[in-house]
Amino acid sequence: MTVDDRPEPGTVRRRASGRPRPRAFEEVLARIEGWIAADGLTVGDRLPGERQLAEQLQVSRSSVREALRVLETLGVVSSQVGRGPDAGAVLTSRPGGALTGLLRLNLGLATLSMREVIDTRLMIEQWAAGHAARSRTGLDEMARALAAMDDPSGPEEFVEHDIAFHVAIVEASGNRLTSAIMRALRDSVQRFAIDAVVRLGDTRDLQADHRRIYAAIRDGDAATAVSAVAVHLARAYPPD
Amino acid sequence: MTVDDRPEPGTVRRRASGRPRPRAFEEVLARIEGWIAADGLTVGDRLPGERQLAEQLQVSRSSVREALRVLETLGVVSSQVGRGPDAGAVLTSRPGGALTGLLRLNLGLATLSMREVIDTRLMIEQWAAGHAARSRTGLDEMARALAAMDDPSGPEEFVEHDIAFHVAIVEASGNRLTSAIMRALRDSVQRFAIDAVVRLGDTRDLQADHRRIYAAIRDGDAATAVSAVAVHLARAYPPD
DNA sequence: AGACCAAATATGGTCAGACCATACATCGAA
């Protein structure tokens, strides 16, 4: 930079105040989020194409794409190539993927411990078991998983249906947020759960636990359901 | 496409099998995640520069950037411009931002209802209050928030310290996952909470609730703490 | 009229290369 190019005093230090200059893709994010809030866009609606968005918002297509990548990561849009009514960026709502990735990466970085994940799962399942006992819903799904666990081909299949049973309890609560969190926890715990089953060797105690939980929910006995869940998870994942 | 360009039968239908061709940035993601898992990268470690990554992985810089954008969204990397030891993409761990955005956008898309968010918050706080009563930690922070709520300048400030009180309870559980979720819920609920306080008009009942919760935790009375939390949230956010 | 097939086209996915703004590193002059 030569002396002549130097900006005059006074014109420098723009935005010396607090927050940094927003990046282009962040502006795009804000705009799209604004459309969702103001125009009431909902799941199924389509966004303009990447090229059109770039022109509308006066940014490059790269910046538009980075913004869309963020939205895709958050499970809010899904992009389809090709042509036609289904092509382009469509608004969706799948918080699950984001939660799963979040847990997986943070477990990898050792920022979260498996203990914390298990404890959180216990919290959700106890809460959900109480709800399920009061509403007595989802019993069919639970029974199906129970039956499937009776004759597993191996630890993998047992855990698969075991997880289905536990997820069914949470789904019965009717709360999509806790369900999404539970599914994310499930994905993070699966590998760990198989090891735990192999270590135990015998699944009969676990199945007896499941049947106690199921019976309590069926009978509308919330307190028993909650404590049965606690007993079960303490057996499957003993503290320390 | 002319007839001559047409691929010969048999060479067509590559990857007709199940999953689609991974996008370039997904390969990058997988590689970086592999490094984290295999090489034991942890918070504070730096990734190679974008240009170097692009060359190493044989993709364009755009694809590298999209992958980094995903990781940034998940709260796993943070990029700094400039030069020096702090510049470049650094591994971090802030699941909070991702969770917050996730909730905000899904609330905007009306996929999640405020009721579900409130119920989830109730679940976490009851659980955390029980833990806090058993461990009797975080009392100082709670007391500070309590005192600050006694003489608020307005609903905004009251809610600010109210939230600090509730977050302190969850932090006392020592579980970083539930804490992260709670903080994300807080950000989503803040606006809603201010409206609720304005509607109530009087914060004395709320403060009395807080003091009951605090006393129960201080005295190690888990059952009372749990029920006091339920009473409080039912008052602040009455069901229907 | 209908069925079928080839071309046109709109979409996201990728790439290469350039330039800018920023912030540290380096080195020379006072």
Add this chain to the structure above:
DNA sequence: TTCGATGTATGGTCTGACCATATTTGGTCT
């Protein structure tokens, strides 16, 4: 030794091109 100009590596952005895919379009043959 100190301070300031210059160098340089970094992320951020833009442009323009090409590819792969899937629908739409329109013509041709039956």
